[in-house]
Amino acid sequence: MADGVALGFSMEPLSVALVNILPSRNIPKELDSSRKFKQILSSIKEIGLIEPLSITPVIKKSEHHMLLDGHVRLVAMRDLGYVDAQCLVANDDEGYTYNSRINRLSTIQEHLMIRRAIERGVSPQRLAEVLSVDISQILKKMSLLKGICPEAAELLKDRQFSTDIARVLRKMKPTRQIECAELMVSANVVTVSYAEAMLVATPVEMLVDGKKPQKLTGVSKEQIAKMEREMGSLQAQYKLVEQSYGRDVLNLVLARGYLVKIFENQAVSRCLFQEHPEVMAEFEAIVKTVTLEH
Incomplete structure:
Protein backbone atom coordinates (compact mmCIF):
# COMPACT_ATOMS: atom_id res chain seq x y z
CA MET A 1 0.00 0.00 0.00
CA ALA A 2 1.34 3.39 -0.98
CA ASP A 3 -0.64 5.23 1.68
CA GLY A 4 -0.98 4.17 5.28
CA VAL A 5 -1.68 5.44 8.74
CA ALA A 6 1.21 7.52 10.05
CA LEU A 7 2.73 6.26 13.27
CA GLY A 8 2.62 8.67 16.19
CA PHE A 9 5.99 7.54 17.58
CA SER A 10 9.22 5.99 16.38
CA MET A 11 9.23 2.20 16.55
CA GLU A 12 12.69 1.92 18.16
CA PRO A 13 13.88 3.77 21.29
CA LEU A 14 16.63 6.34 20.84
CA SER A 15 19.36 7.03 23.43
CA VAL A 16 19.26 10.73 24.33
CA ALA A 17 21.46 12.68 26.78
CA LEU A 18 19.42 13.84 29.80
CA VAL A 19 20.89 17.36 29.51
CA ASN A 20 19.17 17.64 26.13
CA ILE A 21 15.70 16.77 27.45
CA LEU A 22 13.61 19.76 28.56
CA PRO A 23 10.54 19.28 30.82
CA SER A 24 7.27 20.52 29.32
CA ARG A 25 5.80 21.41 32.72
CA ASN A 26 6.96 22.57 36.14
CA ILE A 27 8.12 19.88 38.57
CA PRO A 28 6.43 20.21 42.01
CA LYS A 29 8.86 21.12 44.80
CA GLU A 30 7.42 18.39 47.02
CA LEU A 31 8.00 15.67 44.38
CA ASP A 32 11.12 14.29 46.11
CA SER A 33 9.13 13.44 49.25
CA SER A 34 6.16 11.81 47.47
CA ARG A 35 5.55 8.07 47.71
CA LYS A 36 5.23 7.75 43.93
CA PHE A 37 8.63 9.36 43.37
CA LYS A 38 10.30 7.10 45.95
CA GLN A 39 8.81 4.01 44.29
CA ILE A 40 9.98 5.05 40.83
CA LEU A 41 13.42 6.03 42.16
CA SER A 42 13.79 2.66 43.86
CA SER A 43 12.49 0.80 40.80
CA ILE A 44 14.91 2.48 38.39
CA LYS A 45 17.79 1.96 40.82
CA GLU A 46 17.11 -1.76 41.12
CA ILE A 47 15.69 -2.65 37.69
CA GLY A 48 16.62 0.20 35.37
CA LEU A 49 14.31 2.15 33.07
CA ILE A 50 11.70 -0.20 31.63
CA GLU A 51 9.28 2.25 30.00
CA PRO A 52 11.11 4.74 27.69
CA LEU A 53 10.54 8.48 27.99
CA SER A 54 8.43 10.15 25.30
CA ILE A 55 9.95 13.21 23.63
CA THR A 56 9.47 15.53 20.66
CA PRO A 57 11.87 15.62 17.70
CA VAL A 58 14.88 17.94 18.07
CA ILE A 59 13.81 21.56 18.55
CA LYS A 60 14.98 23.69 15.62
CA LYS A 61 18.42 25.32 15.94
CA SER A 62 19.22 23.33 19.08
CA GLU A 63 20.07 19.83 20.30
CA HIS A 64 17.17 19.75 22.74
CA HIS A 65 13.99 17.69 22.86
CA MET A 66 10.80 18.57 24.75
CA LEU A 67 9.62 15.88 27.18
CA LEU A 68 6.05 14.74 26.56
CA ASP A 69 5.74 11.99 29.17
CA GLY A 70 7.99 10.72 31.96
CA HIS A 71 8.75 13.78 34.09
CA VAL A 72 9.00 11.80 37.33
CA ARG A 73 11.25 9.21 35.66
CA LEU A 74 13.46 12.01 34.30
CA VAL A 75 13.96 13.56 37.75
CA ALA A 76 14.65 10.13 39.28
CA MET A 77 17.24 9.28 36.62
CA ARG A 78 19.01 12.61 37.13
CA ASP A 79 19.08 12.01 40.90
CA LEU A 80 20.60 8.56 40.30
CA GLY A 81 23.34 9.99 38.09
CA TYR A 82 22.13 8.69 34.72
CA VAL A 83 23.70 10.41 31.72
CA ASP A 84 21.24 9.33 29.02
CA ALA A 85 17.91 7.55 28.65
CA GLN A 86 16.02 5.45 26.12
CA CYS A 87 13.33 7.59 24.49
CA LEU A 88 10.51 7.25 21.96
CA VAL A 89 10.43 10.21 19.59
CA ALA A 90 7.00 11.57 18.64
CA ASN A 91 6.44 12.28 14.96
CA ASP A 92 4.09 15.08 15.99
CA ASP A 93 5.70 17.55 18.39
CA GLU A 94 2.46 18.76 19.99
CA GLY A 95 2.08 17.67 23.60
CA TYR A 96 -1.70 17.68 23.08
CA THR A 97 -1.43 14.86 20.57
CA TYR A 98 0.34 12.60 23.03
CA ASN A 99 -1.44 13.53 26.24
CA SER A 100 -4.94 13.34 24.78
CA ARG A 101 -4.50 9.91 23.23
CA ILE A 102 -2.12 7.89 25.37
CA ASN A 103 -3.56 5.57 28.01
CA ARG A 104 -2.04 5.18 31.43
CA LEU A 105 -0.27 1.92 32.15
CA SER A 106 -2.80 -0.87 31.72
CA THR A 107 -2.96 -4.03 33.85
CA LEU A 145 -2.50 -14.15 31.47
CA LYS A 146 -2.07 -17.80 32.41
CA GLY A 147 -5.14 -19.62 31.08
CA ILE A 148 -6.43 -16.51 29.24
CA CYS A 149 -6.81 -16.87 25.48
CA PRO A 150 -4.90 -14.32 23.32
CA GLU A 151 -8.11 -12.87 21.84
CA ALA A 152 -9.55 -12.03 25.28
CA ALA A 153 -6.20 -10.57 26.37
CA GLU A 154 -6.17 -8.40 23.25
CA LEU A 155 -9.61 -7.00 24.11
CA LEU A 156 -8.45 -6.07 27.63
CA LYS A 157 -4.94 -4.91 26.78
CA ASP A 158 -5.66 -1.17 27.22
CA ARG A 159 -7.77 -1.53 30.36
CA GLN A 160 -7.01 -1.27 34.04
CA PHE A 161 -8.70 -4.06 35.98
CA SER A 162 -8.38 -6.27 39.04
CA THR A 163 -6.28 -9.41 38.70
CA ASP A 164 -9.31 -11.28 40.09
CA ILE A 165 -11.03 -10.80 36.72
CA ALA A 166 -8.40 -13.08 35.19
CA ARG A 167 -9.15 -15.63 37.93
CA VAL A 168 -12.83 -15.59 36.91
CA LEU A 169 -12.11 -15.79 33.16
CA ARG A 170 -9.84 -18.83 33.62
CA LYS A 171 -12.89 -20.84 34.65
CA MET A 172 -14.40 -20.32 31.18
CA LYS A 173 -13.45 -21.81 27.84
CA PRO A 174 -11.77 -19.48 25.30
CA THR A 175 -14.94 -18.73 23.32
CA ARG A 176 -16.77 -17.66 26.47
CA GLN A 177 -13.75 -15.66 27.65
CA ILE A 178 -13.92 -13.64 24.43
CA GLU A 179 -17.67 -13.10 24.79
CA CYS A 180 -17.31 -11.89 28.38
CA ALA A 181 -14.38 -9.61 27.54
CA GLU A 182 -16.39 -8.11 24.66
CA LEU A 183 -19.38 -7.50 26.93
CA MET A 184 -17.30 -5.88 29.67
CA VAL A 185 -15.46 -3.62 27.24
CA SER A 186 -18.62 -2.70 25.30
CA ALA A 187 -20.50 -1.87 28.51
CA ASN A 188 -17.36 -0.17 29.93
CA VAL A 189 -17.81 -2.20 33.13
CA VAL A 190 -14.59 -4.16 33.64
CA THR A 191 -15.23 -5.24 37.23
CA VAL A 192 -14.96 -8.45 39.23
CA SER A 193 -18.64 -8.44 40.18
CA TYR A 194 -19.70 -8.14 36.53
CA ALA A 195 -17.31 -10.95 35.52
CA GLU A 196 -18.63 -13.18 38.31
CA ALA A 197 -22.21 -12.50 37.26
CA MET A 198 -21.34 -13.60 33.72
CA LEU A 199 -19.60 -16.67 35.11
CA VAL A 200 -22.78 -17.69 36.93
CA ALA A 201 -24.74 -17.09 33.73
CA THR A 202 -22.34 -19.21 31.65
CA PRO A 203 -23.71 -22.54 30.34
CA VAL A 204 -22.01 -25.64 31.80
CA GLU A 205 -20.62 -26.71 28.42
CA MET A 206 -18.66 -23.43 28.21
CA LEU A 207 -16.92 -23.91 31.58
CA VAL A 208 -13.45 -25.45 31.86
CA ASP A 209 -14.32 -27.98 34.55
CA GLY A 210 -17.89 -28.54 33.33
CA LYS A 211 -19.35 -27.61 36.70
CA LYS A 212 -21.65 -24.75 37.54
CA PRO A 213 -20.07 -22.27 39.96
CA GLN A 214 -21.68 -21.62 43.29
CA LYS A 215 -24.62 -19.30 42.91
CA LEU A 216 -24.36 -15.68 43.87
CA THR A 217 -25.67 -14.86 47.33
CA GLY A 218 -29.38 -14.15 47.23
CA VAL A 219 -29.82 -15.28 43.60
CA SER A 220 -32.28 -18.10 42.88
CA LYS A 221 -32.05 -20.73 40.12
CA GLU A 222 -34.84 -18.94 38.24
CA GLN A 223 -32.91 -15.66 38.39
CA ILE A 224 -29.75 -17.37 37.16
CA ALA A 225 -31.68 -18.90 34.24
CA LYS A 226 -33.09 -15.46 33.43
CA MET A 227 -29.59 -13.98 33.65
CA GLU A 228 -28.31 -16.56 31.15
CA ARG A 229 -31.04 -15.63 28.67
CA GLU A 230 -30.44 -11.91 29.14
CA MET A 231 -26.68 -12.29 28.71
CA GLY A 232 -27.21 -14.15 25.46
CA SER A 233 -29.63 -11.50 24.27
CA LEU A 234 -27.26 -8.71 25.29
CA GLN A 235 -24.42 -10.33 23.37
CA ALA A 236 -26.57 -10.47 20.23
CA GLN A 237 -27.66 -6.85 20.65
CA TYR A 238 -24.08 -5.64 20.99
CA LYS A 239 -23.15 -7.48 17.80
CA LEU A 240 -26.00 -5.79 15.93
CA VAL A 241 -25.07 -2.35 17.27
CA GLU A 242 -21.42 -2.93 16.38
CA GLN A 243 -22.36 -3.82 12.80
CA SER A 244 -24.62 -0.80 12.28
CA TYR A 245 -22.72 1.82 14.31
CA GLY A 246 -20.65 3.24 11.44
CA ARG A 247 -23.64 3.50 9.12
CA ASP A 248 -25.81 5.11 11.83
CA VAL A 249 -23.15 7.72 12.63
CA LEU A 250 -22.77 8.56 8.95
CA ASN A 251 -26.53 8.99 8.58
CA LEU A 252 -26.60 11.25 11.64
CA VAL A 253 -23.80 13.44 10.23
CA LEU A 254 -25.61 13.74 6.90
CA ALA A 255 -28.90 14.53 8.63
CA ARG A 256 -27.29 17.20 10.77
CA GLY A 257 -25.73 18.84 7.71
CA TYR A 258 -29.12 18.83 5.95
CA LEU A 259 -30.87 20.38 8.97
CA VAL A 260 -28.25 23.12 9.21
CA LYS A 261 -29.06 24.13 5.62
CA ILE A 262 -32.80 24.06 6.36
CA PHE A 263 -32.39 26.34 9.39
CA GLU A 264 -30.53 28.83 7.23
CA ASN A 265 -33.87 29.40 5.46
CA GLN A 266 -35.74 31.73 7.82
CA ALA A 267 -39.14 31.04 6.24
CA VAL A 268 -38.81 27.29 6.78
CA SER A 269 -37.50 27.74 10.32
CA ARG A 270 -40.38 30.06 11.20
CA CYS A 271 -42.93 27.66 9.76
CA LEU A 272 -41.52 24.71 11.72
CA PHE A 273 -41.44 26.73 14.93
CA GLN A 274 -45.06 27.82 14.54
CA GLU A 275 -46.64 24.66 13.13
CA HIS A 276 -44.49 21.86 14.59
CA PRO A 277 -42.66 23.13 17.70
CA GLU A 278 -42.03 19.61 19.05
CA VAL A 279 -40.36 18.56 15.78
CA MET A 280 -38.39 21.80 15.74
CA ALA A 281 -37.06 21.06 19.23
CA GLU A 282 -35.80 17.63 18.12
CA PHE A 283 -34.16 19.10 15.03
CA GLU A 284 -32.43 21.77 17.12
CA ALA A 285 -31.08 19.10 19.47
CA ILE A 286 -29.48 17.30 16.51
CA VAL A 287 -28.01 20.49 15.08
CA LYS A 288 -26.52 21.47 18.46
CA THR A 289 -24.61 18.20 18.58
CA VAL A 290 -21.00 19.31 18.79
CA THR A 291 -19.22 15.97 18.70
CA LEU A 292 -20.06 12.36 18.02
CA GLU A 293 -17.16 11.05 20.07
CA HIS A 294 -17.96 9.10 23.23
Missing part, protein backbone atom coordinates in the same frame (compact mmCIF):
# COMPACT_ATOMS: atom_id res chain seq x y z
CA ILE A 108 -1.60 -6.20 31.02
CA GLN A 109 1.23 -3.74 30.32
CA GLU A 110 2.11 -3.87 34.02
CA HIS A 111 2.10 -7.68 33.82
CA LEU A 112 4.50 -7.59 30.86
CA MET A 113 6.83 -5.15 32.63
CA ILE A 114 6.96 -7.36 35.73
CA ARG A 115 7.66 -10.43 33.59
CA ARG A 116 10.40 -8.54 31.78
CA ALA A 117 12.01 -7.48 35.06
CA ILE A 118 11.94 -11.07 36.37
CA GLU A 119 13.48 -12.34 33.12
CA ARG A 120 16.31 -9.88 33.76
CA GLY A 121 17.00 -11.60 37.07
CA VAL A 122 15.01 -9.47 39.55
CA SER A 123 13.29 -11.71 42.10
CA PRO A 124 9.54 -11.33 42.85
CA GLN A 125 10.46 -10.59 46.49
CA ARG A 126 12.76 -7.75 45.43
CA LEU A 127 10.12 -6.35 43.08
CA ALA A 128 7.58 -6.34 45.91
CA GLU A 129 10.03 -4.45 48.12
CA VAL A 130 10.84 -1.94 45.39
CA LEU A 131 7.19 -1.27 44.57
CA SER A 132 6.09 -1.36 48.23
CA VAL A 133 3.42 -4.01 47.67
CA ASP A 134 2.75 -7.46 49.06
CA ILE A 135 4.54 -10.24 47.16
CA SER A 136 1.17 -11.93 46.54
CA GLN A 137 0.26 -8.99 44.30
CA ILE A 138 3.44 -9.46 42.29
CA LEU A 139 2.76 -13.19 41.90
CA LYS A 140 -0.82 -12.52 40.74
CA LYS A 141 0.37 -9.99 38.18
CA MET A 142 3.12 -12.38 37.01
CA SER A 143 0.57 -15.08 36.15
CA LEU A 144 -2.15 -12.69 34.98
Whole structure:
Protein backbone atom coordinates (compact mmCIF):
# COMPACT_ATOMS: atom_id res chain seq x y z
CA MET A 1 0.00 0.00 0.00
CA ALA A 2 1.34 3.39 -0.98
CA ASP A 3 -0.64 5.23 1.68
CA GLY A 4 -0.98 4.17 5.28
CA VAL A 5 -1.68 5.44 8.74
CA ALA A 6 1.21 7.52 10.05
CA LEU A 7 2.73 6.26 13.27
CA GLY A 8 2.62 8.67 16.19
CA PHE A 9 5.99 7.54 17.58
CA SER A 10 9.22 5.99 16.38
CA MET A 11 9.23 2.20 16.55
CA GLU A 12 12.69 1.92 18.16
CA PRO A 13 13.88 3.77 21.29
CA LEU A 14 16.63 6.34 20.84
CA SER A 15 19.36 7.03 23.43
CA VAL A 16 19.26 10.73 24.33
CA ALA A 17 21.46 12.68 26.78
CA LEU A 18 19.42 13.84 29.80
CA VAL A 19 20.89 17.36 29.51
CA ASN A 20 19.17 17.64 26.13
CA ILE A 21 15.70 16.77 27.45
CA LEU A 22 13.61 19.76 28.56
CA PRO A 23 10.54 19.28 30.82
CA SER A 24 7.27 20.52 29.32
CA ARG A 25 5.80 21.41 32.72
CA ASN A 26 6.96 22.57 36.14
CA ILE A 27 8.12 19.88 38.57
CA PRO A 28 6.43 20.21 42.01
CA LYS A 29 8.86 21.12 44.80
CA GLU A 30 7.42 18.39 47.02
CA LEU A 31 8.00 15.67 44.38
CA ASP A 32 11.12 14.29 46.11
CA SER A 33 9.13 13.44 49.25
CA SER A 34 6.16 11.81 47.47
CA ARG A 35 5.55 8.07 47.71
CA LYS A 36 5.23 7.75 43.93
CA PHE A 37 8.63 9.36 43.37
CA LYS A 38 10.30 7.10 45.95
CA GLN A 39 8.81 4.01 44.29
CA ILE A 40 9.98 5.05 40.83
CA LEU A 41 13.42 6.03 42.16
CA SER A 42 13.79 2.66 43.86
CA SER A 43 12.49 0.80 40.80
CA ILE A 44 14.91 2.48 38.39
CA LYS A 45 17.79 1.96 40.82
CA GLU A 46 17.11 -1.76 41.12
CA ILE A 47 15.69 -2.65 37.69
CA GLY A 48 16.62 0.20 35.37
CA LEU A 49 14.31 2.15 33.07
CA ILE A 50 11.70 -0.20 31.63
CA GLU A 51 9.28 2.25 30.00
CA PRO A 52 11.11 4.74 27.69
CA LEU A 53 10.54 8.48 27.99
CA SER A 54 8.43 10.15 25.30
CA ILE A 55 9.95 13.21 23.63
CA THR A 56 9.47 15.53 20.66
CA PRO A 57 11.87 15.62 17.70
CA VAL A 58 14.88 17.94 18.07
CA ILE A 59 13.81 21.56 18.55
CA LYS A 60 14.98 23.69 15.62
CA LYS A 61 18.42 25.32 15.94
CA SER A 62 19.22 23.33 19.08
CA GLU A 63 20.07 19.83 20.30
CA HIS A 64 17.17 19.75 22.74
CA HIS A 65 13.99 17.69 22.86
CA MET A 66 10.80 18.57 24.75
CA LEU A 67 9.62 15.88 27.18
CA LEU A 68 6.05 14.74 26.56
CA ASP A 69 5.74 11.99 29.17
CA GLY A 70 7.99 10.72 31.96
CA HIS A 71 8.75 13.78 34.09
CA VAL A 72 9.00 11.80 37.33
CA ARG A 73 11.25 9.21 35.66
CA LEU A 74 13.46 12.01 34.30
CA VAL A 75 13.96 13.56 37.75
CA ALA A 76 14.65 10.13 39.28
CA MET A 77 17.24 9.28 36.62
CA ARG A 78 19.01 12.61 37.13
CA ASP A 79 19.08 12.01 40.90
CA LEU A 80 20.60 8.56 40.30
CA GLY A 81 23.34 9.99 38.09
CA TYR A 82 22.13 8.69 34.72
CA VAL A 83 23.70 10.41 31.72
CA ASP A 84 21.24 9.33 29.02
CA ALA A 85 17.91 7.55 28.65
CA GLN A 86 16.02 5.45 26.12
CA CYS A 87 13.33 7.59 24.49
CA LEU A 88 10.51 7.25 21.96
CA VAL A 89 10.43 10.21 19.59
CA ALA A 90 7.00 11.57 18.64
CA ASN A 91 6.44 12.28 14.96
CA ASP A 92 4.09 15.08 15.99
CA ASP A 93 5.70 17.55 18.39
CA GLU A 94 2.46 18.76 19.99
CA GLY A 95 2.08 17.67 23.60
CA TYR A 96 -1.70 17.68 23.08
CA THR A 97 -1.43 14.86 20.57
CA TYR A 98 0.34 12.60 23.03
CA ASN A 99 -1.44 13.53 26.24
CA SER A 100 -4.94 13.34 24.78
CA ARG A 101 -4.50 9.91 23.23
CA ILE A 102 -2.12 7.89 25.37
CA ASN A 103 -3.56 5.57 28.01
CA ARG A 104 -2.04 5.18 31.43
CA LEU A 105 -0.27 1.92 32.15
CA SER A 106 -2.80 -0.87 31.72
CA THR A 107 -2.96 -4.03 33.85
CA ILE A 108 -1.60 -6.20 31.02
CA GLN A 109 1.23 -3.74 30.32
CA GLU A 110 2.11 -3.87 34.02
CA HIS A 111 2.10 -7.68 33.82
CA LEU A 112 4.50 -7.59 30.86
CA MET A 113 6.83 -5.15 32.63
CA ILE A 114 6.96 -7.36 35.73
CA ARG A 115 7.66 -10.43 33.59
CA ARG A 116 10.40 -8.54 31.78
CA ALA A 117 12.01 -7.48 35.06
CA ILE A 118 11.94 -11.07 36.37
CA GLU A 119 13.48 -12.34 33.12
CA ARG A 120 16.31 -9.88 33.76
CA GLY A 121 17.00 -11.60 37.07
CA VAL A 122 15.01 -9.47 39.55
CA SER A 123 13.29 -11.71 42.10
CA PRO A 124 9.54 -11.33 42.85
CA GLN A 125 10.46 -10.59 46.49
CA ARG A 126 12.76 -7.75 45.43
CA LEU A 127 10.12 -6.35 43.08
CA ALA A 128 7.58 -6.34 45.91
CA GLU A 129 10.03 -4.45 48.12
CA VAL A 130 10.84 -1.94 45.39
CA LEU A 131 7.19 -1.27 44.57
CA SER A 132 6.09 -1.36 48.23
CA VAL A 133 3.42 -4.01 47.67
CA ASP A 134 2.75 -7.46 49.06
CA ILE A 135 4.54 -10.24 47.16
CA SER A 136 1.17 -11.93 46.54
CA GLN A 137 0.26 -8.99 44.30
CA ILE A 138 3.44 -9.46 42.29
CA LEU A 139 2.76 -13.19 41.90
CA LYS A 140 -0.82 -12.52 40.74
CA LYS A 141 0.37 -9.99 38.18
CA MET A 142 3.12 -12.38 37.01
CA SER A 143 0.57 -15.08 36.15
CA LEU A 144 -2.15 -12.69 34.98
CA LEU A 145 -2.50 -14.15 31.47
CA LYS A 146 -2.07 -17.80 32.41
CA GLY A 147 -5.14 -19.62 31.08
CA ILE A 148 -6.43 -16.51 29.24
CA CYS A 149 -6.81 -16.87 25.48
CA PRO A 150 -4.90 -14.32 23.32
CA GLU A 151 -8.11 -12.87 21.84
CA ALA A 152 -9.55 -12.03 25.28
CA ALA A 153 -6.20 -10.57 26.37
CA GLU A 154 -6.17 -8.40 23.25
CA LEU A 155 -9.61 -7.00 24.11
CA LEU A 156 -8.45 -6.07 27.63
CA LYS A 157 -4.94 -4.91 26.78
CA ASP A 158 -5.66 -1.17 27.22
CA ARG A 159 -7.77 -1.53 30.36
CA GLN A 160 -7.01 -1.27 34.04
CA PHE A 161 -8.70 -4.06 35.98
CA SER A 162 -8.38 -6.27 39.04
CA THR A 163 -6.28 -9.41 38.70
CA ASP A 164 -9.31 -11.28 40.09
CA ILE A 165 -11.03 -10.80 36.72
CA ALA A 166 -8.40 -13.08 35.19
CA ARG A 167 -9.15 -15.63 37.93
CA VAL A 168 -12.83 -15.59 36.91
CA LEU A 169 -12.11 -15.79 33.16
CA ARG A 170 -9.84 -18.83 33.62
CA LYS A 171 -12.89 -20.84 34.65
CA MET A 172 -14.40 -20.32 31.18
CA LYS A 173 -13.45 -21.81 27.84
CA PRO A 174 -11.77 -19.48 25.30
CA THR A 175 -14.94 -18.73 23.32
CA ARG A 176 -16.77 -17.66 26.47
CA GLN A 177 -13.75 -15.66 27.65
CA ILE A 178 -13.92 -13.64 24.43
CA GLU A 179 -17.67 -13.10 24.79
CA CYS A 180 -17.31 -11.89 28.38
CA ALA A 181 -14.38 -9.61 27.54
CA GLU A 182 -16.39 -8.11 24.66
CA LEU A 183 -19.38 -7.50 26.93
CA MET A 184 -17.30 -5.88 29.67
CA VAL A 185 -15.46 -3.62 27.24
CA SER A 186 -18.62 -2.70 25.30
CA ALA A 187 -20.50 -1.87 28.51
CA ASN A 188 -17.36 -0.17 29.93
CA VAL A 189 -17.81 -2.20 33.13
CA VAL A 190 -14.59 -4.16 33.64
CA THR A 191 -15.23 -5.24 37.23
CA VAL A 192 -14.96 -8.45 39.23
CA SER A 193 -18.64 -8.44 40.18
CA TYR A 194 -19.70 -8.14 36.53
CA ALA A 195 -17.31 -10.95 35.52
CA GLU A 196 -18.63 -13.18 38.31
CA ALA A 197 -22.21 -12.50 37.26
CA MET A 198 -21.34 -13.60 33.72
CA LEU A 199 -19.60 -16.67 35.11
CA VAL A 200 -22.78 -17.69 36.93
CA ALA A 201 -24.74 -17.09 33.73
CA THR A 202 -22.34 -19.21 31.65
CA PRO A 203 -23.71 -22.54 30.34
CA VAL A 204 -22.01 -25.64 31.80
CA GLU A 205 -20.62 -26.71 28.42
CA MET A 206 -18.66 -23.43 28.21
CA LEU A 207 -16.92 -23.91 31.58
CA VAL A 208 -13.45 -25.45 31.86
CA ASP A 209 -14.32 -27.98 34.55
CA GLY A 210 -17.89 -28.54 33.33
CA LYS A 211 -19.35 -27.61 36.70
CA LYS A 212 -21.65 -24.75 37.54
CA PRO A 213 -20.07 -22.27 39.96
CA GLN A 214 -21.68 -21.62 43.29
CA LYS A 215 -24.62 -19.30 42.91
CA LEU A 216 -24.36 -15.68 43.87
CA THR A 217 -25.67 -14.86 47.33
CA GLY A 218 -29.38 -14.15 47.23
CA VAL A 219 -29.82 -15.28 43.60
CA SER A 220 -32.28 -18.10 42.88
CA LYS A 221 -32.05 -20.73 40.12
CA GLU A 222 -34.84 -18.94 38.24
CA GLN A 223 -32.91 -15.66 38.39
CA ILE A 224 -29.75 -17.37 37.16
CA ALA A 225 -31.68 -18.90 34.24
CA LYS A 226 -33.09 -15.46 33.43
CA MET A 227 -29.59 -13.98 33.65
CA GLU A 228 -28.31 -16.56 31.15
CA ARG A 229 -31.04 -15.63 28.67
CA GLU A 230 -30.44 -11.91 29.14
CA MET A 231 -26.68 -12.29 28.71
CA GLY A 232 -27.21 -14.15 25.46
CA SER A 233 -29.63 -11.50 24.27
CA LEU A 234 -27.26 -8.71 25.29
CA GLN A 235 -24.42 -10.33 23.37
CA ALA A 236 -26.57 -10.47 20.23
CA GLN A 237 -27.66 -6.85 20.65
CA TYR A 238 -24.08 -5.64 20.99
CA LYS A 239 -23.15 -7.48 17.80
CA LEU A 240 -26.00 -5.79 15.93
CA VAL A 241 -25.07 -2.35 17.27
CA GLU A 242 -21.42 -2.93 16.38
CA GLN A 243 -22.36 -3.82 12.80
CA SER A 244 -24.62 -0.80 12.28
CA TYR A 245 -22.72 1.82 14.31
CA GLY A 246 -20.65 3.24 11.44
CA ARG A 247 -23.64 3.50 9.12
CA ASP A 248 -25.81 5.11 11.83
CA VAL A 249 -23.15 7.72 12.63
CA LEU A 250 -22.77 8.56 8.95
CA ASN A 251 -26.53 8.99 8.58
CA LEU A 252 -26.60 11.25 11.64
CA VAL A 253 -23.80 13.44 10.23
CA LEU A 254 -25.61 13.74 6.90
CA ALA A 255 -28.90 14.53 8.63
CA ARG A 256 -27.29 17.20 10.77
CA GLY A 257 -25.73 18.84 7.71
CA TYR A 258 -29.12 18.83 5.95
CA LEU A 259 -30.87 20.38 8.97
CA VAL A 260 -28.25 23.12 9.21
CA LYS A 261 -29.06 24.13 5.62
CA ILE A 262 -32.80 24.06 6.36
CA PHE A 263 -32.39 26.34 9.39
CA GLU A 264 -30.53 28.83 7.23
CA ASN A 265 -33.87 29.40 5.46
CA GLN A 266 -35.74 31.73 7.82
CA ALA A 267 -39.14 31.04 6.24
CA VAL A 268 -38.81 27.29 6.78
CA SER A 269 -37.50 27.74 10.32
CA ARG A 270 -40.38 30.06 11.20
CA CYS A 271 -42.93 27.66 9.76
CA LEU A 272 -41.52 24.71 11.72
CA PHE A 273 -41.44 26.73 14.93
CA GLN A 274 -45.06 27.82 14.54
CA GLU A 275 -46.64 24.66 13.13
CA HIS A 276 -44.49 21.86 14.59
CA PRO A 277 -42.66 23.13 17.70
CA GLU A 278 -42.03 19.61 19.05
CA VAL A 279 -40.36 18.56 15.78
CA MET A 280 -38.39 21.80 15.74
CA ALA A 281 -37.06 21.06 19.23
CA GLU A 282 -35.80 17.63 18.12
CA PHE A 283 -34.16 19.10 15.03
CA GLU A 284 -32.43 21.77 17.12
CA ALA A 285 -31.08 19.10 19.47
CA ILE A 286 -29.48 17.30 16.51
CA VAL A 287 -28.01 20.49 15.08
CA LYS A 288 -26.52 21.47 18.46
CA THR A 289 -24.61 18.20 18.58
CA VAL A 290 -21.00 19.31 18.79
CA THR A 291 -19.22 15.97 18.70
CA LEU A 292 -20.06 12.36 18.02
CA GLU A 293 -17.16 11.05 20.07
CA HIS A 294 -17.96 9.10 23.23
